[in-house]
Structures are given as structure tokens and as C-alpha cells.
Amino acid sequence: MAEASSIRPQPAASIEQWDFEADVVVAGYGIAGVSASIEAARAGADVLVLERTSGWGGAAALAGGFIYLGGGTPLQQALGFEDSPANMKSFMMAALGPGADEEKITDYCEGSVEHYNWLVDNGVPFKESFYGQPGWETPFDDGLMYSGGENSAPFNTIATPAPRGHVPQMSGKRTGEKGGGFMLMKPLIETAEILGVRAEYDMRVQRLVADGDRVVGIIAKQYGKEVAVRARTGVVLATGSFAYNEAMIQSYAPRLIGRPGAAIEEHDGKAIQMAQALGADLAHMDATEVAFFGDPQLMIRGILVNGRGQRYVNEDTYPGRIGQETLLRNENQAYLIIDEASYEEGCAADSSTPFFRFQPKWVAETVEELESDMGLPEGTLQSTVEVYNRHAARGEDPVLGKKKEWVKPIGSPVAALDLRNFTAGFTLGGLRTSINSEVIHVSGEPIPGLFAAGRCTAGVCAGGYASGTSLGDGSFYGRRAGISAAKG
Amino acid sequence: MAEASSIRPQPAASIEQWDFEADVVVAGYGIAGVSASIEAARAGADVLVLERTSGWGGAAALAGGFIYLGGGTPLQQALGFEDSPANMKSFMMAALGPGADEEKITDYCEGSVEHYNWLVDNGVPFKESFYGQPGWETPFDDGLMYSGGENSAPFNTIATPAPRGHVPQMSGKRTGEKGGGFMLMKPLIETAEILGVRAEYDMRVQRLVADGDRVVGIIAKQYGKEVAVRARTGVVLATGSFAYNEAMIQSYAPRLIGRPGAAIEEHDGKAIQMAQALGADLAHMDATEVAFFGDPQLMIRGILVNGRGQRYVNEDTYPGRIGQETLLRNENQAYLIIDEASYEEGCAADSSTPFFRFQPKWVAETVEELESDMGLPEGTLQSTVEVYNRHAARGEDPVLGKKKEWVKPIGSPVAALDLRNFTAGFTLGGLRTSINSEVIHVSGEPIPGLFAAGRCTAGVCAGGYASGTSLGDGSFYGRRAGISAAKG
Numbered sequence: 021m022a023e024a025s026s027i028r029p030q031p032a033a034s035i036e037q038w039d040f041e042a043d044v045v046v047a048g049y050g051i052a053g054v055s056a057s058i059e060a061a062r063a064g065a066d067v068l069v070l071e072r073t074s075g076w077g078g079a080a081a082l083a084g085g086f087i088y089l090g091g092g093t094p095l096q097q098a099l100g101f102e103d104s105p106a107n108m109k110s111f112m113m114a115a116l117g118p119g120a121d122e123e124k125i126t127d128y129c130e131g132s133v134e135h136y137n138w139l140v141d142n143g144v145p146f147k148e149s150f151y152g153q154p155g156w157e158t159p160f161d162d163g164l165m166y167s168g169g170e171n172s173a174p175f176n177t178i179a180t181p182a183p184r185g186h187v188p189q190m191s192g193k194r195t196g197e198k199g200g201g202f203m204l205m206k207p208l209i210e211t212a213e214i215l216g217v218r219a220e221y222d223m224r225v226q227r228l229v230a231d232g233d234r235v236v237g238i239i240a241k242q243y244g245k246e247v248a249v250r251a252r253t254g255v256v257l258a259t260g261s262f263a264y265n266e267a268m269i270q271s272y273a274p275r276l277i278g279r280p281g282a283a284i285e286e287h288d289g290k291a292i293q294m295a296q297a298l299g300a301d302l303a304h305m306d307a308t309e310v311a312f313f314g315d316p317q318l319m320i321r322g323i324l325v326n327g328r329g330q331r332y333v334n335e336d337t338y339p340g341r342i343g344q345e346t347l348l349r350n351e352n353q354a355y356l357i358i359d360e361a362s363y364e365e366g367c368a369a370d371s372s373t374p375f376f377r378f379q380p381k382w383v384a385e386t387v388e389e390l391e392s393d394m395g396l397p398e399g400t401l402q403s404t405v406e407v408y409n410r411h412a413a414r415g416e417d418p419v420l421g422k423k424k425e426w427v428k429p430i431g432s433p434v435a436a437l438d439l440r441n442f443t444a445g446f447t448l449g450g451l452r453t454s455i456n457s458e459v460i461h462v463s464g465e466p467i468p469g470l471f472a473a474g475r476c477t478a479g480v481c482a483g484g485y486a487s488g489t490s491l492g493d494g495s496f497y498g499r500r501a502g503i504s505a506a507k508g
Numbered sequence: 509m510a511e512a513s514s515i516r517p518q519p520a521a522s523i524e525q526w527d528f529e530a531d532v533v534v535a536g537y538g539i540a541g542v543s544a545s546i547e548a549a550r551a552g553a554d555v556l557v558l559e560r561t562s563g564w565g566g567a568a569a570l571a572g573g574f575i576y577l578g579g580g581t582p583l584q585q586a587l588g589f590e591d592s593p594a595n596m597k598s599f600m601m602a603a604l605g606p607g608a609d610e611e612k613i614t615d616y617c618e619g620s621v622e623h624y625n626w627l628v629d630n631g632v633p634f635k636e637s638f639y640g641q642p643g644w645e646t647p648f649d650d651g652l653m654y655s656g657g658e659n660s661a662p663f664n665t666i667a668t669p670a671p672r673g674h675v676p677q678m679s680g681k682r683t684g685e686k687g688g689g690f691m692l693m694k695p696l697i698e699t700a701e702i703l704g705v706r707a708e709y710d711m712r713v714q715r716l717v718a719d720g721d722r723v724v725g726i727i728a729k730q731y732g733k734e735v736a737v738r739a740r741t742g743v744v745l746a747t748g749s750f751a752y753n754e755a756m757i758q759s760y761a762p763r764l765i766g767r768p769g770a771a772i773e774e775h776d777g778k779a780i781q782m783a784q785a786l787g788a789d790l791a792h793m794d795a796t797e798v799a800f801f802g803d804p805q806l807m808i809r810g811i812l813v814n815g816r817g818q819r820y821v822n823e824d825t826y827p828g829r830i831g832q833e834t835l836l837r838n839e840n841q842a843y844l845i846i847d848e849a850s851y852e853e854g855c856a857a858d859s860s861t862p863f864f865r866f867q868p869k870w871v872a873e874t875v876e877e878l879e880s881d882m883g884l885p886e887g888t889l890q891s892t893v894e895v896y897n898r899h900a901a902r903g904e905d906p907v908l909g910k911k912k913e914w915v916k917p918i919g920s921p922v923a924a925l926d927l928r929n930f931t932a933g934f935t936l937g938g939l940r941t942s943i944n945s946e947v948i949h950v951s952g953e954p955i956p957g958l959f960a961a962g963r964c965t966a967g968v969c970a971g972g973y974a975s976g977t978s979l980g981d982g983s984f985y986g987r988r989a990g991i992s993a994a995k996g
Contacts, residue, residue, distance in 0.1 A: 026951045028721075028787065119762025271791040271940065274607025274970060296950040297787040299516065303759040306794035328907055330818045349837040397906035399898055403891035410887055418885035419816055452759065462784040463514045482762060 027294050030239055032231035039247035040220065042068035044505040045238055045255050047225045047291060050078020051491050052258035052474030054208045055498030056457075056505065058142065061215035063506035065253060069212075070223035070240050072259070072286050076209050077202070079260055079284045079446075079475075080491055084157040085200020086167050087495065088480075088488030090184035091129050093136040095164055099150045103182035105129040110179035111170055112480060115341075116489070119304065119482040127455045128480055128496055135496050136186065143207030147189040154316035155372040156339055157200070157487070161189045168486025169338035173421025185488045204491065223247075228255065228294050228470070235298070235469035254469050254505030257459070258498060261475035262289025263446040272305035273447055275347055281311050281444025283475075291476045292450050298470070301462040303478035305449035309485045310343030313442040314356060315376035318366040320426050322358030323408055324439075326350040329391065329400030331408065334420040340485050347443040355394065356437040357387075357405065359430050380435030390434050405430055448485065450477045457501035471505045473497040515782050518727055520719035527735035528708065530556035532993040533726055533743050535713045535779060538566020539979050540746035540962030542696045543986030544945075544993065546630065549703035551994035553741060557700075558711035558728050560747070560774050564697050565690070567748055567772045567934075567963075568979055572645040573688020574655050575983065576968075576976030578672035579617050581624040583652055587638045591670035593617040598667035599658055600968060603829075604977070607792065607970040615943045616968055616984055623984050624674065631695030635677040642804040643860040644827055645688070645975070649677045656974025657826035661909025673976045692979065711735075716743065716782050716958070723786070723957035742957050742993025745947070746986060749963035750777025751934040760793035761935055763835055769799050769932025771963075779964045780938050786958070789950040791966035793937035797973045798831030801930040802844060803864035806854040808914050810846030811896055812927075814838040817879065817888030819896065822908040828973050835931040842927040843882065845875075845893065847919040868923030878922050893918050936973065938965045945989035959993045961985040 043065035046053045053069055054076065060067045069076075090096060091105040108129040113120050140146065151158035151165045158165050167185025169175055188203040198206075222242055229237035229248065237250040262268040263283035269276050280287075296302070314324075319335045324342065326332050333345040346354045358366070358380075367377060384390040391401035409429040411418055417427045451459050451472045458466035459477075479493035531553035534541045541557055542564065548555045557564075578584060579593040596617040601608050628634065639646035639653045646653050655673025657663055676691035686694075710730055717725035717736065725738045750756040751771035757764050768775075784790070802812075807823045812830065814820050821833040834842045846854070846868075855865060872878035879889035897917040899906055905915050939947050939960050946954035947965075967981035 026953075028949070028951055117762065118765065119758050270607050271789075271966075272793070274605065277606065293950045296784070296789065299785040299787065301759075301784065302790065302793075305760070305790075328819075331816075397895070397899065399891075399895040400907060403887075403895055407885070407887040407891055411885065419888060461516075462781045463516055465514075478759075 027227045028297050029228045029230040032229050032236050035229060035248045038250040040068060041250040042066045043252045045070065045249050045251035046258055047238060048078060048258035048260060049076040049219060050258060050260060050474060051080035051205065052494040052498035054205065054212050055495040056256045056258060056473060056502035057212045057217040058208065058215060059499045059502030060506040061212065061217050063503055065506035067217045069217060069219040070225060070249065071219055071221050072224050074221050076219065077205050081202045081205045083201035083491065085188050085204050086185040086488030086491060088184050088486055088492035089132045089136045089186045090182055091132040093133050095146050095148065095186060096182060098148050099164055101182045107179050107182065108132065111175055114178045115168055115175055115486060116481045116484040121482065124455055125480050128493065131496065142211045144204055145189040146186055150183065153370060154320045154336065156316060157372045158187060159370055159372040163187055163189060167338065167488050169341050172337040172423065173334045225291060228298060230298060233468055235467060253508030254471055256501045256505050257291040257295060257472040257476055258474045259291040259476050260287040261447045262292060263287045265289035272449065273308050276308050276445055279444045281446060283446040295451050295459050295470060298467055299461045300459050300467060301452040303449060303452040304482045307448035307481055307483045308445045309340060309448060310347045310443050310445040312339050312343030312346060313376050314439050315371055315373050317369040317371045318358060318363065318377060319356055321362035321366045322356045325355050325357060325401065325404055327353030329396045329404050331404055331420055334422045336422050336426045338486065340487060343443050352441050352443060354439040356439055357430060358435055360433045360435065361431065363435060378437050381438040382436045383433055385433050387434055390436055394436055448481045450475060453477045456504045457497045458504060471501040473501040515715045516785050517716045517718040520717050520724050523717060523736045526738040528556060529738040530554045531740045533558065533737050533739035534746060535726060536566060536746035536748060537564040537707060538746060538748060538962060539568035540982040540986035542693065542700055543983040544744045544746060544961060544990035545700045545705040546696065546703060547987045547990030548994040549705050551991055553994035555705045557705060557707040558713060558737065559707055559709050560712050562709050564707065565693050569690045569693045571689035571979065573676050573692050574673040574976030574979060576672050576974055576980035577620045577624045577674045578670055579620040581621050583634050583636065583674060584670060586636050587652055589670045595667050595670065596620065599663055602666045603656055603663055603974060604969045604972040609970065612943055613968050616981065619984065630699045632692055633677040634674055638671065641858060642808045642824065644804060645860045646675060647858055647860040651675055651677060655826065655976050657829050660825040660911065661822050713747065713779060716786060718786065721956055723955060741996030742959055744989045744993050745779040745783060745960040745964055746962045747779040747964050748775040749935045750780055751775045753777035760937065761796050764796055764933050767932045769934060771934040783939050783947050783958060786955055787949045788947050788955060789940040791937060791940040792970045795936035795969055795971045796933045797828060797936060798835045798931050798933040800827050800831030800834060801864050802927050803859055803861050805857040805859045806846060806851065806865060807844055809850035809854045810844045813843050813845060813889065813892055815841030817884045817892050819892055819908055822910045824910045824914045826974065828975060831931050840929050840931055844925040844927055845918060846923055848921045848923065849919060851923060866925050869926040870924045871921055873921055875922055878924055882924055936969045938963065941965045944992045945985045946992060957996065959989040961989040
């Protein structure tokens, strides 16, 4: 068929011959795509996945593998943690906003236990063990962990803390074998294959095919040639974030300029734009996950200060929250102040991110010297440490609410790690979708035949983040997209 | 004609009869609309303005009237301020980002002197006097003022300070007569009328009319009845921000939920959505102006601290910057700490906002007592004041760079004003447009026949703000929209 460079929808009448056909056509074979495929196939649809790379997996297969689940999953129960959909919702509304989609979060929390069981039924293994150390993820094969600061200030006073980071059991993580994300994707892909889901690789989606208002197919490039793919009942967009689309980052999330992370280059935002060309609405385009390259085992034992020498976040919270506070609200300026004994203790502790253990840039006998060496104005760091130590002597942190067990006066010698500009991240905004994963037109009505899930959509996160919410809403609303697309 | 509730574009073929016709149809008779109308009429077009309310003016006529101009305007020169387009650009790129549109800012700075002359030629009066006091605006009829923190840290080290807030001369401001915004709008409206621009009132735009990809008209409701308006060469959207569209605020700028300000209820974002329905692209939807209801004459004489008792912004900067730092980066928590002598001095000073002079909520002999009365953790406020005073004794503020003239140790008795949740604002994001005010399709190409300017577009502000940039880019790119729409 003829070439066309635009992402504008192509009229169905202009298609002379369909190169591929299926009931449901899914763009992207990551977590949202495979979840959609399974459910569409189970609903009786003939499913074809178009994947841009040469294999399945997407960003999911490279991820740590957290899936944010709760409300009383069998794993939570087995490990003695109480949770309920309402409690989970309280946390998510507080931590993932402002502006969080209450309908979507309510729906997500109420369906969370069923979704856990679905994952298990489809072969995803969760080991019955809890990892309680500070960290981004477990360094071992434990199945459950706090992954959003649920047990830290301010959320531990808003909802009853419960760990909700569910990690598929991996094997030999420290020996370089496959991690949690791979162990999530592999059984789901196997399930999809058993169900007869077909996949075509090296398929770069270009634009949607529309018959009036209805989406009836998609144009892709395969091996450099444009092909027309007919979708008899629905198209599912599941192609990931726009973290690697520089123009979109500049337009929507400019603090991420030059620092994409935990995304893959295929995350070019194209599916978002293809749907926008049909009038699709967007939401929360500025929202970003922010990774912070400090080892939580070190950070929790010291105090984090900004470019003015002031504390700004409780160091025992979810490190992604530290990342957001640093990049979005403190000009990406952070130093870790830690005494020698605590630094050594942190280095001796098990860590999921030993490669985040940096050497101190400055070391001094007194905070006064350290402050001067760091070039901070006289008295700034000294007063921060003095106030922290005054309360720490009583085991308290009234300023930021760090938990008693981690509050200890800072002694001498004392060091500072330079953690300025130590962030990266991916985007959380995208297409506005209903809880049935319909892509919503700016008029407020669904676009017939078009569905989406995963990071090309705005999911449960409006601004805040918790590890596992991307694989979480990607799989949860991926399933919904598959069910909806099979119905057409 | 038949009713239709959607904002989806209506096919031209479905229009049986046009109720109105013009070469250029402008939606909205505020600053962008009138500027577009004048230029379109001068280019020879027959121009019809559709205004939702019963009169011209929009938010502009109610505004203080700042227009952000520089690069060496006659007014700047007459008052002895040096400026150049390059210097102006340096400031704007630093203050209005991150993610500021360099092409647009460069263009805006290079055209700024010409634009000043255009305003003057069209009857906008600027009095040759400079107001140098701290404030949101001048309480008198002065023509020039700093309006973006140009002469404060950090910008005073990035670019040579020059005031760029140009204010049309008003009469009797303090006696309730018309302000600067009205004095900007009135001569422009008179100019438009002389040029033969027609206006229809009570015209609520509903959706665009398209012939293929080209916009050829607009459907509006007048006195409750739908009417079809044909635009022979172009439609200009100039209907203002989305500050009063609750769903859009929730989706894009949730920190403004419940706090719209300096916008009018007509700012419902509808024009943005009408263009989105045609595939128009967006930019910087999270960006917001933030007003802060503290009197600059008081704020500059004290120190502002956040909910942790820490300073976070230099108190001598543009108050809109204080607003953004407070709402967007400090959880809307602010207290002003000021000693009695400074409070009285501030109250005795001339002020543009005497209604922002609040009584202290707490007064004490010592900072220790004040801190305790305010419920701040022991040592927090004390150390903040101690560090500030230590440097202030030498006339310095190395922490935040407040100018020497305003740096003075805080004495006793000392008070705190409660400025928590004292913000409001309007939105700065919207349609992505070219420097010729073409509305850009998500494909990157202009949408034929569709132009836009003012606060329904993303202008020169990507995140930061300076007073006058809205009337500034609204009038500047309003003109461009008129010129482009007349060409078609």
C-alpha cells in the first residue's frame, strides 16, 4: 500500500487490501498488551499483537516487577498484613494525587484481590515472604514489600500501613538471571500463546484507520513497509509512555528533559498522538515517576538536605517520593549528611542497590567544617543538624516524622554525599480512559473501537507514585481493554 | 438549524444555511480577540467577533493591565532603563521555564518594541513614570514597573535587570474608576470599531465547522438558539483559559482545584476542547499563574517560612513567584515572620494591595515563644531566624539572595501572619500554536483555517510567570492570528 507520513487517521475506504486481520488488534506486547490479549482471547476473540521490537516484554520485562496490589490479597493475609479496599484507597488517594481519579482508584482497589488471583492462576509466582528493609526493591526473591511509603509519614497516619508491592518470584537475581518483571511477563506470554494469541514483530504503528468515528484498524510499518491491519471489534493501544519523545517531554514534563529512566526507547508517545488525532482527551501529562540514585540503606541513616541545607523529606519514605520531592520541588539539589558510623552500618546492610552507594564527597570532624567545605552559607547546615539532633536525642523527628527506629543524632566524623542531579524518570500521563479502558474523546464520549492501557494512558497516578502502580494498572486495565475490545 | 450537543467538528456539508458570514471570525472579545480583529481588518478582511457575554473586555478589562514589553521600548528608554531583545530573552527563558518555547520567546522579544509602538499608535496611553516600590502593581498611574522579579535573585544575576511591566495610564484608580486593563482595552476596541469590525454578543461557541481538514466556520448559541457562522478565510479562537473548567483543572492542574483567580467564569476551556476534537495539540497544561494574598510591602520586610519553619523564597521577588513557590512547591503553607517595627513601617508604606494587609495571628516577645505559639517544632523557627539575623547583621542574605536594602535583623516583639492557603490562580497551558498563531495539529502541521491566541493557547510561559505576559502574548499573538486568518 501507499506510503503516508502522517499520524492522522486514515479513512477505511482508502484501504484497498488488509494485510492482516483479527477481531482484536493490540499494539505493544508489554504488560498491558499481554493482559489485554489474554482476556480478549478468553472472551472468544481472535487476537493479533503488533510489537515494534523483535520480541515480547516491553519495559515490563526489564522492570523490578512490582505489581501494586492490596485490599487483603492472599499474600498479604498469609504474611499477617491486614488491608481492605477502603484502606488501600485512602492511601492511594493521598499518595498518588492531587487530582487522582477517584473512580479509577476505587475500581482498582475493589478489584485488586481478584486481580492477584488472576495473576496467580495465569502462572505468576509470588513467594510467601516479606522483605522489610529499606530499599527500592528486594535483593532476594521475597514476594511482598512496602513500595510507596505506606508505613512512613505522612501516609502512616492517613491509612493503616500495609505493604502492597507484590513481586513475582525471581531466580538468582544477584547472579544476573531474570528479575521480577521477566517472571511476570513470561507466564502471561505463555498463557497468551496457549490461548492462540498471534504476534507480529517489527511492527511500528503509524496511525489508526477509522470508519467515520469508529476505529477499525491500524497502519503499521513492518520491515520498512506499510501494512494495513484490520481490527474487526477493537484496537488496544498499549505502547508505553512518552519518556523518549523529546518534543512531548518539552511540552508536558520539562523537568524530565535529558533524564528519561526506567523506560525504553520505544516509549515514543506515538500511540498517544495517534489517538489525539482522533480527538482523544489527555490527563495528567505533567505527572512523572522519579527515580533517585541514592541507596535507601544509606539515606535512611542520615538526613537529606536541599541546596539551602534544609531537610525536605523524611528519609525513611519510599525512595521514589524522595526523587519527586528532590526533582520537582527542590531544584534537583540534594545532599546526604551522614556520620561515619552510620555510613559504615549502611554499607554493611543488605541492599537492593549497592551500586547506589557513593563515596562521600566531603568528610569533616564537625558539621561547621562540613558546611564550610560544601560551600553552604554559615549556620544553615549547622542549624539543620542541631535541630535534628536535639529531637533525635529523644528519638523524635517532629519536623518530618521519620520513624523512631531510624532517628539517631548525627555524630562525628560526618560526611556529605553529593546527590545533586541524581534523578531520572518516566511519564505517567497520557490518554484519558474509562474504567473499561475505553479511550475517551474530548467530548466525554468513548471513541468507538479504541481502547488503551498501560503508560500510554493516565492511570491511577496523577502526580504521586508508588512502585508497582505501572505494572499494576497496566495489567488491571489491560485486562479491561481486552474484554472491552472483544465486545467491540 | 438542528441542535447538537457535541463539541465534535461539524461537516460543512451539513450546514443548510449560514446565519452569519465574515472573512475572519473571532471567538472572544478580550485582548487577543481585539488585537486579532484590528490586524485582520487592517489586512482588508471583513471581521466578525463572537462574544459570549453582553460586552467586550474579557478578563483583560478587569485586569491590572500589565503588558510585558521590553528590549528597549521608548518608555524604558525615556525612564533610563537599558534593555535589549537578547537581555529580555535571557530573563524570560530563565524565569518562565522549564520547557519554555525558545522560538516563541525569541520572536516575542524581537518584536516587543514594535508591539509597544503599535499599542501607542492605537491609542493606548503609557505615562512616563516608574514605580519602584514593592507591590503587585502600581497604586497610581505610573507606566512602568518590575513585574517578574527581574531585579531580584536569582534573575538579577542571569540578566541585566530591566522593568518590563508596561501599564496603560489609568485615571483615579483609588477612587474606583477604571484600571489599566480597561484603559488597554478601550482604545483597542475603539480602533476596531473604526475599522469596521462587527461584534455579536451572547454568542457561546459550541463547535467548529470543518470542510475536510479545513476549518470554515463555527457553530454558536445565541439567545439559546444555535447559529452557523461562516468564516471565509479563518477562525480565531481567543476565549481565554480553562481556569473555570473543573474537569480540566482536575485533569491537568489539580493544585488549582477550588482556587481559580484573576480569570472570569467564561474561561471554561471550551475552545481548547473544540480544537482538540480536530486533533489540535496541547502544551504545558499544568502551568499556572499563582496569586498570593500577602501585601508585598509587608512580605519584603519580614521572612516567609513554610510549614516546617524554613525560608523558601526571597521575599523581595515578584509576588507571583512567591505564590508559585508556596502553592506548587511548599504545600500552600506560608507564614510571614515580621517584627513590630517592620510591620508598622510596611503598613505605613504606599501599597497597591492594602486589602492584603492582614493582622498578625500570633505576637510574642521572643521567637522561641512565637515558635511555640505557632505549634512549630522546637528550634525550627528559632534557627531560621537566627541564621537570617546572623547574616542580616552584615546586610547579607546568602541563603536566598534578598537584596541588601531589604535585609535587616528581625527584632522584638515579633509576629507571625498566617498565610496558609492564601493563593488563587489561572491556567497558562492550552493549544500549541506557531509564531504565526496557527493551531498546530498533533501531526506537527497547522490546522488549515484555525488560529488562536491568548490564554486558550500555551504562550510564552511554560511554568513560571511574570505579570503582563498574558496580556502581552495575548495581544502580540492575537495580532499574528488576525494577520494569518486574513490570509487564510
